[in-house]
Amino acid sequence: MKTFDDIDMRILRELQQDAGVSLETLGERVGLSRNACWRRVRALEDSGAVKGRVALLDPTAVGLSLMVFMQIRTQSHDPDWQQRFSRAVQAIPGILSVYRMTGDLDYLIRARVSDMAGYDDLYQQLIHHVPIADVSASFVMEEIKDSTALPI
Known part of the structure; x- marks a missing residue:
């Protein structure tokens, strides 16, 4: 460092x-x-301290007003499944962040979609690429704080 x-x-x-x-x-x-x-x-x-420079867009202005957090549980933890999952989430444009977690769930996905139909499309794309044991989704009703700035 x-x-x-x-x-x-x-x-x-x-x-x-x-x-x-x-x-x-x-x-x-x-x-x-x-x-x-x-x-x-x-x-x-x-x-590498500055990874890139970007413009931050207003999601509603570009038609992506619904943010969803998807909690993923899988029955497979083998390297092949993990590689397929990684390729799938990289390829789906609405998926913004993916985290491998400790605890009861295996992965947490943060995504932006236009509406519930957009969420269903994203969900269908994901399960088409990899088998998933359980998906639970939570939809954001209000964004109270959403920052890209690190506390340095």
């Missing part, structure tokens, strides 16, 4: 808030010249 100094940390916090900020503005905010700031940002990208 790379260690970051105070300026690196300030740059990372700023980029988490607005990755499209100009180098001039970013430099002013962290107390560096444009060129020095550019070198720091490049070093943070090269080190």
Whole structure:
């Protein structure tokens, strides 16, 4: 793990808030010249601390207003099933996040769909690719906090 100094940390916090900020503005905010700031940002990208820069979209504006969490239980834990499952969830566009879990469930999936019909389509795609013992879904009624910023 790379260690970051105070300026690196300030740059990372700023980029988490607005990755499209100009180098001039970013430099002013962290107390560096444009060129020095550019070198720091490049070093943070090269080190892997900055994985990419993206635009955050409003899900409702693009027709994906329903967020669903799917709890998956499987009867198979062999490497072949895991590889097939991994390929399947990577290929389904509505699936945003997949986590292998401890405890009673095996996987937790976070997905965005247009509506219940969109969820059913996603569900059908998933079970078409891999056998699943049990799927339980919970639908988000209200998003109280949803952040992409890490607490650094």
